[in-house]
Structure formats: C-alpha cells, structure tokens
Amino acid sequence: MGRVTISERPFGSWPTPITSELVVAAAVRLSEARVDGACVYWSEGRPAEGGRTQIVRRSPDGTVTDLLPDGMDARTAVHEYGGAAWWVHDGVLWFTNWADQRLYRLDPGGAPVAVTPEPAVPRGDRYADGEVGPDGASIVAVREHHPVGGRGAVDVRNEIVRLAAEGGSEPEVLVSGPDFVVAPRLSPDAGRLAWVSWEHPSMPWDDTVLTVRELVTGAETVVAGGPGESVAEPRWQPDGSLVFLSDRSGWWNLYRWAPGNDIEPLVELDAEIGVPGWQLGTSRYAVLDDGSVVFARWRDGYDGLAVRRPDGAVTDLDLPFSAVTTVRVAGPDAVVVVAGTPTAEPGVYRVTLPGGGVETLRAPRDIGVDRGYLSVPEPVSFPSVDGAGTPRTGHALFYPPTNPAYRGPDGELPPLLVVIHGGPTGSATPVLSVGTQYWTSRGFAVVDVNYAGSAGFGRAYRDLLKGAWGVVDVADCLAAARWLGEQGRVDRQRLCIRGGSAGGYTTLAALAREDTPFAAGADHFGVADLEALAAETHKFESRYLDGLVGEYPAQREVYVERSPIRHVDRFHRPLIVLQGSEDAIVPPNQSEKIVDALRARRVPVAYLLFDGEQHDFRRAENIRRALDAELSFYAQVLGFVLPAGEGIEPIEVENLGQPS
Template sequence: MIDLRAREPDAVTAPFGSWTTPVTSEVVVGAAVRLGEVVVDGGDVVWAESRPSEGGRTQLVRRRPYGTTDELLPEGRNARTAVHEYGGAAWWVRDGVLWFTDWADQRLYHLEPEGTPEPLTPEPARPRGDRYADGELSADGTRIVCVRERHLGDRAIDVVNEVVVLDARVPGEPEVLVSGPDFVAAPRVSPDGTTLAWLQWNHPAMPWDAAELVVRDLASGEETVVAGGPVESVTEPRWRPDGSLWFLSDRTDWWNLYRWQFGHDIEAVVRTDADIGVPAWVFGTSRYAVLDDGRVVVARWRDGFDGLAVRGLDGILTDLDLPFTAVGSVVAAGPDAVVVVAGSPVAEPGVHRIDLSGAPPRVETLRAPRDLGLGTDQISVPEAVRFPSVDGAGESRTGRALFYPPVNPRFQGPEGERPPLLVVIHGGPTSKASPVLAVGVQYWTSRGFAVVDVDYGGSSGYGRPYRELLRGQWGVVDVADCLAAARALADRGRADPGRLCIRGGSAGGYTTLAALARADTPFAAGADHFGVADLEALARDTHKFESRYLDGLVGPYPEARDVYVERSPITHVERFTRPLIVLQGAEDAIVPPAQSEAIVGALRGTGVPVAYLLFEGEQHGFRRAENVRRALDAELSFYAQVLGFPLDEAITPVEVENL
C-alpha cells in the first residue's frame, strides 16, 4: 500500500484537503490546451489545439520539417464543427491548402497558403443550419466528400444527416450522395475513384452498437454491406493503394483490425484481446497506421492503460517499449515512422514522432507538453484497482478503476487520519478513465484528496461484453460500481469513510445524482457538472445523435416510462440529504440548463445544502479559461465548507444555500 503521508522529514502536518500547492486553477487552465487530430502533410505535421485562453477556440498549428511552427487560422476563426453536437474532424489539409468548418456559422471554408478563408458552401436558410464534418479530398484534389447535417427545424426529427460531394475550390451547392440512414460517417473514396465507402447506423443504435460499413460502385450504383450490423460495430474505414478496404470491427468482442477486397473474404490483420477502436463520440479518430512496407502500428487499450504495438511483416504483434499510456491519434509519417498525440501519467499529451527504423524506437517531441515545474515526487500516478461489485441482476462481478493517492512532499496528514476521497465519474457513459497526467486531477491530489476514476460497467476499453453491462441498466450498474469503489477503498484504509465525495459531468453528472438519491448513499457530498436529473426530459429534449440513446441504456420511451421515472434523480428528491454543487453551461444543447435548474430548485425547497453556478457562453463542457478556473475553485470552496477543513487560498468562496 502506498503511504498516504509525505516522506519529507520536515513535512508540515495539516488536514487533508487544506494543503497548499503550486497546482492552482490558473495552472490547470494554462495547461488545459486540448490537442485534437493530427495530420501529416508532406514533410509538415499539422495538429489542432483547443485553447481556453482564447475562449475555447480551436487553432490549427503547422510544424515544418526544420522545426518552426506557424498558426494557420486568422484571428477569430475557430475550426470546430457541431455535427452530432460533439463534432470532430472539422478540418483537413493537403499540400498546404486547408479546408475547415468555422464554428460561428458552420459553413465549410477553403484557405490557400497566405490567403484568407473563402466559403465553399452557401449560407443556410437557418443560422448554423448546415454543418459539415469528416471530409476527404479525392485523389486528384478536385472534389470533397464529407458529412453534412441539416437542421430544418428545432426538433431532433427535423435533422437530416447525409454524405455530400462538392468542388474543392469553387463555391456551390453540394450534391447528395447518401441519404436515408439516420446517421452517416467516414465517407471515403477509393484511390481509383470508382468506389465510395461509408459508415451508417439507424436509431435506436449508437455507432458503437451497430454501425455498418457500406460500399457503392459509383458507376453502377450497386451497394454492398461489407461488415457491421445488429451486434457488430465498425469504425475507421480506410482505403489502401492496392484497393483493399481496412477497418476496425468488434465482431470478436474486441475492436480489432480487418481488411476486405472485392471478391475476397474479410481477413483479420491484427487480432488481440484488447480494444484498438474507441467509441465514435466524435468524428476523425485514428487508432492505426499502415507503414509503407506493410507494418501496422496500432494503439490498444488493455487493463485500463493504452499503449502502442506494431504488427510485423510476419504477422506478430509486439508491444512498443514507450512511456505512453493514453494515445489520441496515430498517423503514418514516412516509411518508418508515425506521429502520435500521446501522454503518460507524468506528462500531458503532446505531439510526438516515433521512428521505428531501429530498436528501441526513437521518440522526437514535436509539440511538447507544458512544463508544469513539478517533480515526479509531486505527481500522483494512477494505479489500476479492482473491487467486488454486482451486475444489474445482483450477480457478483469485478469493478475497475484508476486510483490516485494524495501526493504533496511538503505535507502530511494528521496521525491516524485518512484523506477524503473524490469518486470521479466519466461521461459518455460509454467512455473511460484515462491514465494520463491531468492537472485537474493533480489539483485535488496535491491538496490532500485521494481520487478514484471509476471505469464502471459500460465503460469502453474492456471489450464489448463489458460495455454492454450497462444495457438497460444505466442508473443501476454504474451506481453500484461507484458505491462499491468508494466502500472498497475505505475498507482498505485508503480513504476516510466519513468523507467520501462523488463528482461527474454529463452522464457522470447523472450517476452522481443517482448515487446521492439513495437512503444508503455512502457519500458526504457531490458535484454535478451539467448532469441529467430527469431522464424523461432528456428523452424528449436532447439532440438527434443521442435522442434514442436511452432506448439501450434504460428502455424504449414512452413504453418504459415507469423505469425512466424510477431512475430519475428528480423523482427522489426526498432521499437527498447530502450537500450538492451544480455547475452548468447556459448554452448546453446536450443537457439543457433546465435539467440543473430542476434539481437545484427542488433541493432548495427541501433544505438540502446546495450551490449553483450558471456559466454564460458555455456549451457542454467548459472551454473558457475564466469559467474553468471558477468551476474548480468553487468546487474546492464547496468541499471545504461542507467537509469542514480550512482553506487558505485567495479564491472567491461559493455560496452554499441551506448550509
């Protein structure tokens, strides 16, 4: 067991939670640039950066072979798409020419080197009504195929998703190629220009449930479903120069790599008991790269940690000895190299070039993580933990999580005292805990909190059967795992059983509320970030992409209305007895503010201590620096007040009503 007390002989004894630390909310925001997709364009590498200090806008950065960098978008431009509301793949580049969707109007723009952005798509009838994503240039560079999402009204049923084609340089109305499926993604034209491939799925399935891979002969119009269906999810299709089509499929319960060619059966390229693919919440994921000589580099999740492996020409898959434990993108970069967005438990994600021409592989950092000025003795490193839990039928099973002990070499807790615990619930709910340095986690551990990031049943990275533990059981299995993780860590002496807290955003906010709406809750307090309080309201009001998601998580609505009512935290306000802080974006289209305001209003009336902060200009997740800071500091102030530890920091206290 890791010693929870600091090792320095002159360490100051102070209550857990009150330790002073260099990891302030200002540091969290300064380090919070989010790296998105990366593209190799000749000898250049281009990547996306979401910057809280610039209002959360996404800038594109190009690195030249000789090491200089330049920013591609002029001031005020934001390469971000609202397709599916979560976006992704909002830009693409070739030979220095850039195409991107601008967040302000959602139109597609064309930008020549040293030029100014020019719109390619017409002004839609409704503001931001036509949205574009996931584009690709034809081999000759004259045409673009991409996804268009048309908002013809204010309801989910008024949204149409299509594959369209348009001229790459001349403005005009796009031509529709694929229409009819509820959703489409990843349109890709074969190198010879004769065949179109794309992904499609229909309500009530989500893409990780039943996405199909379809190909169409562009001359005859004949279509073939290559893979996918009711119990198979396909993602990341890509054509190869020889006319083969590569893709990831979970047909063996793990997202592994396959290839297909006309007239041939599907062939497994990489088969392993690990997930190469990830749930397609956003467009443009890239988890494998094929090198010129036929070797394949893949990222794969195994037992809670990510990593890179290479499949040699002999078909053997070998793990690469690299420090990375979370990989965002993998892109081929020449005959013997890949570029990745990746991080480790002691380094935030950066952009790195990995040379595989020798052994061991050589790593060149192209975009370094920020130097936080922290030594390794100041960073809490996660360890994978398992604990006993139950499934929806009450049968025993094993839960999984990443545990971060409190670490601050300048402090130690009082003799015999155990730290408060933050049980962190990821979003999705089909997402997962990420074992990469997150300054937002260190913000808590360096103050004396223990943190456990729970990969409850339904999380990805453990194969399809683990993901499907949540089918029909949202609000049951996730809650059971969170309670079990907290109790197990308290029983093992790693957390104070009287100061167990729970926090989560979006779907994690729902689990937080559901865990607090129990007479037997072990939690002393909770923090709900834009979470769901009323499942019925979510089923009626949310956007198209998730408008039928609850069919699989809860049951079809309204047929299963009784289940929706029973599992909605707003239905059980009388069970809430623990203090709660709620943080919400005013422009959230995924979980509207009405959800937060309903639970806050109800708790105010019952006398439960409650704090509420509404952030203007924020959508689903906070992107602006000042709001990220305020949300963190307010939550810290909240815990200090309700748990009763001193707080000697220059932050604005949050008002806790009914306290």
C-alpha cells in the same frame, strides 16, 4: 537538494503549487493531428482564447505557425460533439468554422474563403469528416442538415456530400437515408466510396454497417457490420483493399477486405484498438508502406502502441505513452501520434520504426511543478454486482494523495473523490490531468471509476450498461468507494462523488439513495430528469436512452424510477451544481430542476450558471471558477480550512447547517 521538511496538516487543506490558475495557464487541448507531405498539423483548443480551436502547422525546418486568423475557430457541431472539423491536402487547409458551421478553404498565404453556401437556417448546414479526392478537385464530407421549420432531432438529416474543393457550387448528395453516416472514404482510383452508417436507436459502438459503392454503376456491397457488430475507421490501401476496425470478436480489432474476397483478420487481441465514436474522425491505426500496422490498444485500463509486422507478428512498443488519441502515417517507417503519459499531458510525437525512436514535435507544457507533487494512477479492480445482484468485477484508476511537503495527521485517512466519467460509454484515462492533481496535491484521494459500460474492457463489459443505466454504474461507484474504505486507504466518513454530463447523472443517482455512503457531491451539467432528456436532447443521442434505460414512452415507469428529480425526498447530502447556459446536450433546465427541488427541501446546495458555456467548460476564467468553487464547497462541508494565498472566492452553500 536540501532536506525537505514534511509538515502535518489536515487532508484537503495542503498548500500546493497546482492551483486553478495553473490548470488553465497556457493549457491547450491537443486532439487531432494530420500529416501532409513533410508538414505536420494539429489542433489546439485554447481556453485563454475563449476556448477556440486553432490549427497549427510544423514545417520540416521546425517552424511552427498558427494558421487561423483571429475570429476563426475550427470546430464542427455535427453530432454536437464534433471531431474531424478540418483536413489538409497539398498545403491547403479546409475547416468548419464554429460561428457559422460553413466549410472554409485556406490556401498558403491567403485568407479563409467559404466554399459552402450560406444555409437558410443559421448554422443549419454543418460539415465534418471530410477527405480530398485523389485528383485534389473534389471533397467528400459528412453534412448535418437542419431544415427551415424543423421539429428538432426528428427532422435533422445526416448525409454524405461531394463538393468542389474550390467551392462555388451546391454540394451533391451521395448518401442519404440512414439516420447517421460517417467516415466517407474514396478509393485510390476514386472509383469506390466506403462509409459507415447506423440507425436509431443504435449508437456507433452498438451496431454499424460498412458499405462500399461503385460510383459509376451505383452497385453497393455491405462489407461488414449489422446487429451486434460495431465497425469503424475504414481506410483504403494502395492495392484497393479496405482496412477497418470491428468488434466481431468481442474486442475492436483490425480486419482487411478486398473486393471478391473474404474478410481476413489483421490483428486479433483481447484488447481494444477502437474507441467509442463520440467524435468523428478517430484514428487509432496507421498502415505503413511495407504493410506494417502501427496501432494504439487499450488493455487493463492503460493505452499503448504496438506494431503488426507483415508476417503477422505483433509487438508492443516500449514507449511511455498511456493514452493515445491519434495515429497517422508520417513516411515509410514512421507515424505521428498525439499521446500522453501519467506524468505528462498529451503532446505531438513522431515515432520511427523499427526501434520506436521518439521525436517531440509539440511538447506538452511544462507545468513547472516538481514531479513529487504528481499522483500516478494505480489500476485497481474491486468486487461489485450487476443489475440482478450477481457478483462481478469493477475497474478504476486510483490516485493517492501526493504532496512532498505535507502529510495528514496521525490516524487520519484522506477524503475520497469518486470521479465519474462522461458518456456513459467513455473511460477513465491514465494521462496527466492537472485538474486531477489539483485535488490529490491538496490531500484528496481520487478514484476514477471505469464502471460497467465503460470502453476499454471489451464489448461484453460495455453491454453490461444496456438497460441498466442508473443501476450498474451506481453500483460500481458505491462499490469502489466502500472497497477503498475497507482497504483502509480512505476515510469512509468523507466519501464524495463528482461527475459531468452522464457522470453528473450517476452522481445524482448515487446521492438519491437513503443508504448513500457519500458525504457530498458535485454535479457538472448532469441529467436530473430522464424523461426531459429523452424529449429535448439532440439527434445523435435522441434514442440513446432506448438502450440505456428502455424505449420511451412504453417504459416510462423505468424513466420515472431512475430520474433523480423524482426522488428528491431521498436527498440529504450537500450538492454543488455547475452548468453552462448554452448547453445543447444537457440543457440548463436539468440543473435548475434539481437545484430548485433541493432548495425547497432545505437540503444544502450551491449553484453556478456559466454564461456562454456549452457542454463542458472551455473558457479559462470559468474553468478556474468551477474548480475553486467546488473546493470551497468541500471545505465547508467536510470542515477543513482552505490554504491562504490563492484568492479563492468562497461559494455560498445554501441551507448548510440548517435542518432539512
């Protein structure tokens, strides 16, 4: 290679090949994978096809086939966040179609056929998390029922149903009564059904119960769970035992139960095998024929794979993966995983033991960019405080600005984007995000904050957010920004904050402070009014705020105090707001309230409403516009010039340069 000339140019204005066009070009969202015989299946969310989810099969000879015809989209609206919308058995695929939420069967060489009745309410019966029985003749699945004349979340029923695998009959309700039920799993002899349930106001990472029912007698056994314990991912084993995840030790670890026996630990580590149940059908471990368990585990902000041998020995596998979303059995000595690294988006891989050899089944896309443009995240910890002001430690991933052709002017430090993940019980993920590199390759530093309440650091860290949303998360975001400024890594006068959904709320709450250190913020479909959210949101999260804020209306004053819309008089920093018109989780009126209030006070504000988008943006053209509009916003607010040649359409920032 020839010598690279490094030019000096203001941070934020660096030309880069990582454009919004590249962010969406051929981009897919790989999520779930399943193994059926010698074939491997996975799902691909495709922005270029309107955001629909396609199911892909890889045959033993390497042939890759799209299975769903045009117009079909394998996505479920159960819990609104979905997950586990499809499953396979002996070459037959069942999937929930997004448009009508009915369950369809697709036989090899055939066309999809609906196997569930047309509901009385359009999209009123939603299916997910299914499993074909051992005889192949029946399916158990979760059904979310929205009745005729329902009054919203209060009348939605979540049930476990059984139906004929070929359809033709009304589903039979097996479990009803709990507010939520997930993970219905039949024992190998089809004599027992296991499932996980929980009640309002708990969330699945708070308190869940694992129950087993004898299907002939109806006798039930509560295996694990209850107050202070989150149980997930039950899986029957050939010997009739049940393996599951529990955080009874303070970490989501692995346990085994057999009828008539006590629970025994399989893996106990100060690391998280489980993840929060925002979506159904998570699969973080797989039990092989010899009893070995291959599992994913979060530790210190990074994910990885490990194996527990039959003798109890646990060994980390020497693999590059830093984020793992799926682990499935793929033969006597192998698993299939969906995983990514800090320099590669998620792909589908077969990992063979004992040495951990890796075969690529679905490669991550080649973004066609020299690795010199890729900023690799650095785990950092920093001093912060809890809600009472007691010192504690916060965590984050820090991405320095990275571009092999440019550097900032002497004596100048880069602007900082403080990124707030959603949830708020989510986590910053150390996997290549071209969307993050869009910023770092232009000269921005990025810190992705794992604020108190984030997953991956044990139950005690998650529980720090209880009753303290809008307090400890904001404290950590302020602390991360200030600490990086004190370390001389970023410009303390050009700190910006951005987040989506719950992260949008934290963004607004951080800006609704007289002492905010942030020069600007970007709110993606965030919460502005906690009272309105408590009244309007969907069933899954309709009581979430009880734990995060307090019971409503008994603690209405706390909701008022922590709602950014109630403190518009404190806003004085520019804000851009981006919102989907069909968002059922955070409705558009949340964004419109804050925008209208800032307009009235003549605070600089920009607003984009994306027609047809739900919670998070799925369409390529909207993802591009949102990124470029936010960049244009920062350029105007921070005072740098956009690089030429990208065709970025400027966003209008109302009231910019005018006194408020």
